[in-house]
Amino acid sequence: MDENIQLVASTAPHLRDEDSVSMIMYSVVWALVPATLSAVYFFRGQAVGIILTCTIAALVAEVLAQRLRGVPATLWDGSALVTGLLLGLNMPPTVPLWMAALGSVVAIVIGKQVFGGLGHNPFNPALVGRAFLLAAFPVQMTKWIAPFDAVSASTPLAQGAGGIYGYGHLYLGLVPGSLGETSAFALLLGALYLLYREYIDWRIPVGYLGTVAVISLLAGQDPLFQLLSGGLMLGALFMATDMVTTPITRAGRWIFGIGAGVILMVIRLWGAMPEGVTYSILIMNGLTPLLNRWTRPRIFGHGGVKAQ
Amino acid sequence: MDISWLSMISMGVVGAFFALVLAYASNVFAVDTDPRAEAIEEILPGANCGACGFSGCSGFAEGVVTGKAEVSGCPVGGANVANAIAEVMGIAAPADVKRKVAQLLCAGDCEQAKNRAEYNGVADCRAALLAGGGVKMCTYGCLGFGSCAVACPFGAISMDEKDLPVVDEDLCTGCGICVEACPRDLFQLVEEQQGVHIRCRSFARGKEVRQACAVGCIGCRRCARECPEEAIEMVDNLAVINYEKCTNCGACVAVCPTNTIHWQKDKPEVEKLVAVG
Amino acid sequence: MSNSLRMVIVLTITAMLSGLVLSYAYEAANTYIQRNEEAKLRLVILDVLPGAETYETLASKTQPEIPEDDVTLSEAPPTQQLIPVYRGLDKNGKEVGLAFIVENPGYGGLIRFIAGIDTRSNTLTQIQILEHKETPGLGSKIADAPFREQFSGKSIADPFVVGQDVDGISGATVSSKAVTDGLRTTIQEVMKRHGKRG
Amino acid sequence: MSTLFFIFIGALLVNNFVLVRFLGICPFLGVSRQLETAVGMGMAVTFVMTLSGIVTWVLQHYVLSPFGLAFLQTLLFILVIASLVQFVELFLRKMVPVLYRALGIFLPLITTNCAILGLALLVAQREYDLIQTVIFAVGAGLGFTLALVIMAGIREEMQFAPIPESLQGAGIALITAGLISIAFSGFAGLVPM
């Protein structure tokens, strides 16, 4: 027996799960493929241009920011790709390409890298990018066109329930809106895959969508219409479920989803903003550290059945 | 009535009223406080801006007295205030004490000291000890994960490319935090002018030391015999310098077969009273 | 002298001195301040009432009186409070129109604007935004010519509804509506009170 | 009733003192490193804000307005607030030590907290009545607390993050505040203000 073998020393456990950060990130990318395809199908060349611009700008910004920070580049962990893609799907189809690129840069730099990169950002980077653009260029960011043609049109939400778009239109995505948000069908398809892989927690979308449905019922609105219109599906399934910026406890995730639903409905019912998904999630992102603190699970053996 | 009279009177009344109330309140509600805290509060800028992270200047002053705040913790006051506070707290270093700096007593870098296994775990010395006691074959030497460098609040310790910590003597304040931080007890505070150091802490027998490390002390005693000041003694297979006697002559350095003894030649020879008397 | 007494005296004297200084400063500045305000008001009134040389104040917004019996609040919309109204006169002292200041909450805060009515033709002369806190580049367009100018020459009997007779600013419905709503209600109010009878 | 509700929500969320009006930024940046301290500070500010709101309202309505001394507003208000804060501090320390330990240590910080004076000036400017003033003060104080608590939560997490060296401290705190401010801009237009 060779006694010069060098063994590996490490502490337990010596087995690890197969999942990795980049696997999760690329799975999200895969899950966004149906929504991306629907965006390209409905909005054609514009969609391709905007989504490509966003993703490329995000990747470039990631590399440059990491070089500036003097840390090793982690381009291939897929996180910048997810951010870029999500931001792209959140863009209105008519937005100028430079604006899309600026949004990506803001998302990556201000949303993520200044906080120390992946895992340390308090807010969802893609939403930071979108909210930044919304505040900076409110006109260009709220210009909508109908699918398949360049005729400007208003979104179903702006028209209100009973507008020209029925549930079928909403479900399939045949409505004006951001590139990737229109087709509930495509989004659900991707989200089901992520749920199956357990890469997103069902509590958040269920809490979020459930709250929206309940409140719209109570407020005398059409719940199904509220669920299917605007960026709610995209937000609830892909942005509110972003691991980094949501609570790590189960109870915290419930509160996160419900809180986001309440804020969204408050904004939709009484606010002036055209759409509240972005803000509802951002605000709950801000509350996430507090939720983590306040929903600490009761430790095993503390307050259980006491000794007889 | 003329507006100037009005304003004078109203301001006067309000001013007098509050002055009275405060004078009354400060007498009635007087509470004893630590005189040092008050003295520090005197020194502080009194802006109550909260930039120190404490609740205002009095909070900070209390923090200093109770040891929760650094004397230099007031960003508004700057160095002058910090010095004045240090004076109140009586912690300004007396000038006549010889400065001590941290000295690493191991030379077993990643080339000299052999590994017995590969390590895959947290890059922290104390944590590495948990994974089977460190992967170096030598169980006394530097683990090379730089817990000391992380612990040093003055940035005086950096890890060299061979994973051995290097002390920047200019930055070192001799606070002793690294001495505490090293799980292998490899740091010692030594007076600044001492230039000869035996950089090994292994009490293992010579044979084992040779197996584990190329620069470890094998306990050959040559240095002890060579030293004109009898400043080196042997403790459990290890040569140890008595800095009280050492004069930085470097005689031991020449005879050490394993190059364990290091000599920083720029340090002046030390005149030792002990050696003379 | 006791410490407390010294405290009181020093603080009192300081306060009195500063009161004195400030009263002189105030008197010195006040004339300019009033002159500024009058000049500014005059400028806009004469601007929205073409042909007017002078004006007289019919009603001005002063310190609101708080009704004795209702300390909580008045549920009434702000337009029913006393609206500052000015009557523009030509060089012959004949009325050319009425100017009035409208305040209505917009998206970012109160929008304050002045509007003029040509009482001879019962049409709006023009509106001018005096103050607003709307989103720059979006709601702030209420102060830009394209939006404002569509009101010039409109009959005061018009409905003033965004989307019907007024083109709103796209993406800034709240701001646009704040202007039209305020205008509609205030015109009625002003005409009721100060309009030529008969 | 609805006006009071709007005043409250407006001060709490829509025109949050810290995030939108930029009042009380110094303590917001200084005392938001720890959650416990943030809560204490927020409560203390809310308390003093309400108290000074009432006192300055009385002064405005019974001294300044009737005598035409509006130009003394700043001077009088700050004098009142400073004395009030000091008095409350002395009072609590002696009479209610429990409350003093919870709030009192934050009181000195509040004298130069522009949110307090800002509130007094805004109340005078907007000609609120007494009840509106109280609601406004409580809303603004809670809004300050909310911003402070969110910030503290995020900053407690941040201590584990490898934030670029030059941004550490105030830089990243300001950027975070900016992002919270963006998030809060979603509430815009909720309330006719």
Add this chain to the structure above:
Amino acid sequence: MPAPAKVILSLQQHTGGPSKPLVEVGQEVKLGQKIAEASSFISASLHASVAGKVVEIAPHPHPTGGEVTAIVIENDGSDEWAEGIGPKGSLDSLTPEQIREIVKEAGIVGLGGAAFPTHVKINPPPDKPIEHLVLNGCECEAYLTTDHRLMMERTEDIAFGGKALAKALGVKKVIIGVERNKPEAIEAFREIAARDDLFQVESLEVKYPQGAEKQLIYCLFGREVPSRGLPADVGVVVQNVATAAAVADAIKKGWPLIKRVITVSGTGVQEPKNVEVRLGTPVKDIIEFAGGYKGTPGKVLMGGPMTGVALHSTEVPVMKGTSGVIVFPREEVKQYDPAPCIRCGRCVDACPAYLMPVTIANFAEKGMLQEANQYGAMDCIECGCCTYVCPAKRFLLHWIQLAKHQLLALKRQTG
């Protein structure tokens, strides 16, 4: 497997104080002779696992990495039993005190892994009445199959040992908990339970860490052992099935604990198997017996893959608590480079003690010990679930262990 040429019997084979040697270098010892005795209340005796000559009493590598004094005996091959080794009489004739004494003299410790001295465990303080004895047949770690084999081959002995332990504890019910993936074992115990009312068999869900004492108790009785408490606090004592078998040996045959069954397995060994080995056998001899390495070995574990210790050297001997030796070839050993935490919360979901591992690890990394303590660092059972599930491959448990270590040191320092 045959007795090795040399056994290395570490004085620290168990939880508690090290044993005190009773022999000197050069002394001849017989098989089963007591060579070291318990030094304190929580400690255990040690017996010669071969007959021969004591050649060394010196520090020797210990599985945990350091060096611990060990008694090295050179085997003379005679396997001659020491005097006085023989049956202790029928169970009915023994009093609870006598059973405890036999167990103590035999140096029996928990064989599941923790190696807590058994005689201490079956002697609970009078203020904590024990209602149930649980025989732990949940071998939840991958690769390890020793208990499974024991339960099938020595069912009667385990039952006998369980009965003896029950008598010592004075309990009326012995619950045998076995995971569902061992149906033959469940069947075998059901037969015994059918004829003896004392026993009750529970088949349990297969999940890790089902075999951890506190989790097993929770699963069986719905009671949580209080933080930092013992199972006795909820009226339960848990014993591993292997321990029960050893107790049976001690009573029926008078054998002290000198050998045990261990699993030799893993993808890096030629013939995975369960072997009965003498305590003190060097790991390399065992691997050789199992046909040697398959490929270049990368990791040799003592214990299971989730909680076992990675060995630095195969010179280290088998201990009383060693349940297996697992070898992974070089190419299967991944070197993990931790990525930043993405706060997925999987560690929180996975923790059987309901802790927030990532938070504790973060605090540990920053040296914030008090905060780590507040978040329950000391309640960690070190099952490794958090680290297993972490997609960022962070060394969560390693940091928590460090925090626990430092907290304990701090506690010792401040008294």
Add this chain to the structure above:
Amino acid sequence: MVFNLVKDFWNGVWDENTIFKLQIGMCPTLAVTTSAQNGLAMGLATTFVLVCASTLVSIVRKLVPKEVRIPVYIVIIATFVTIVDLFLKAGFPDIHAVLGIFIPLIVVNCVILARAEAFAGKMPVHRAASDAFGFGIGFMVALLVLGSIREILGMGTWFGMQVMPANFVPWSIMVLPPGAFISLGFVVGAVNLISRRSAAGSRSS
């Protein structure tokens, strides 16, 4: 003597710049810097109050008992603030309208009280004045820088003049609250970087 004065001055402008280094007096900095002109005006107003208050405090420093020190200083400061307020309202009503309640709020700008307490209350008049002037200028520079950045990006103009190309789309977020926070955050970071670099440079040379 002169050297001392210069040192006092420079200390406030750079070494202990209120905004960049001490992070106090942030409220007006964030609130009024929607344009370079507003920033400049606010900076000038603050400088005026700072210099006057410090000078006066230094003059009367021996007359004031220490218990009422703070209230007296506050009264002095508030007086000058009101004078500035009235002056602006009389002379520059437009600027006054924009700066709004942040003019009276100069009174609670910690910088002023801090300098009065920490420096002017202990130093002779000339040093107090030069120290206050330094801090005032430092504050003004910070406001000017921030105001310029926000105005150029947010409106495409600088002091009202168009400086960006005609097809530039203004980033309205820059003149909104979030833009204030974010740009100040980056400016503070940049200043840190510069002073760190220069400190490192002087250490190595």
